Amino acid sequence: MHELFIRNLHVRLSGKEILKGIDLNIRKGEFISLLGPSGCGKTTLIKTIAGLLPIDYGEIFIRGQNAQPLAPEKRGTVIVFQDLRLFPNLNVVENVEFGLRVRGISKSLRRQKAMSLLERVEMIGFEKRRVNALSGGQKQRVALARAIAAEPSILLLDEPFTSLDVLTKEKMIELVLRLHQELTMTTVMVTHDQRDALLMSARIAVMSDGQILQYDFAKRVYEAPASPYIADYFGKTNYLEGTVAGGMFRSMLGEFPASLPDGPYRMMLRPNHLRILTKPGDFQILAVSFLGDWYNVLLRYQDQDFWVTAGPEVELTVGDLVNLEIDFSKGVFYKREIKNAI
């Protein structure tokens, strides 16, 4: 049984169709990301899962139960919103206690539980502080503690790291993953950052315009994107145009076996599937960017540019001519449409 099972979900807001047939299943204890550009419907989807928006058509099952008649507080879901929605008139511990008070837990037990939650999110010592006197990362920790106080089985996180600096974000990522594992929650994270999605999720649902374009394991979405749009969303790409005939793909960089029906194709290769050989060749170095552990290198061959990743050990000078070794076995093929000339 799935923790969450969504079938053909349509949601309309102010007369406009926002979600256009979403199918999604999530296993218990799984961490998944909803990834896509601003406005594609990610927040709408988690709000609908939490029962905060009505379904126009389709079904949501939570732990096998049809969620339609279930009130938001009966679903076992909690959303941590992007703006956190902490209560500014309450201090840190009172914010965390709030969810427990609603559930009718006694005052002494509430305080004890809230303190243990604050310990989990490393906020002991701040319990009496007004939330407005906290940093962005500290507010996030309080919002997380308040969310898990409700003991949700499904934690819904809306863009949890957008307003944080890089170091605070790294720490929050660790904390979120630790809480997810220790509390065996099912977590759905909304993000537009493909690196966060890859780093944190077992599976990623790539969304665009109210639909899921691909839903698969993080490694698969990165290595075998279902379309050039998804490939480009996950970072730099190289495309090689060519034709398959008789089980061979022929392109400007040579030919190699491909078991595909005959026809025109584009092959996508990631920059790390190309390797620079410093012995002279026909690829000219156009640009080199230093990124700490590696270089991004732009090469030109005939009229086409290629992005290549190189380790710091390679000596690279703009203008030099080098050779390339290409791991064609990692290539992903997309069928090209032939436009009929009239």
Ligand SMILES: Nc1ncnc2c1ncn2[C@@H]1O[C@H](COP(=O)(O)OP(=O)(O)OP(=O)(O)O)[C@@H](O)[C@H]1O
């Ligand atoms: N109450 C509403 N009434 C009408 N349209 C809405 C309403 N709420 C959201 N929308 C529209 O629905 C679309 C999807 O919004 P949503 O917030 O789900 O996107 P998102 O992918 O989460 O984007 P972001 O990353 O910017 O939050 C947007 O075009 C938005 O303007």
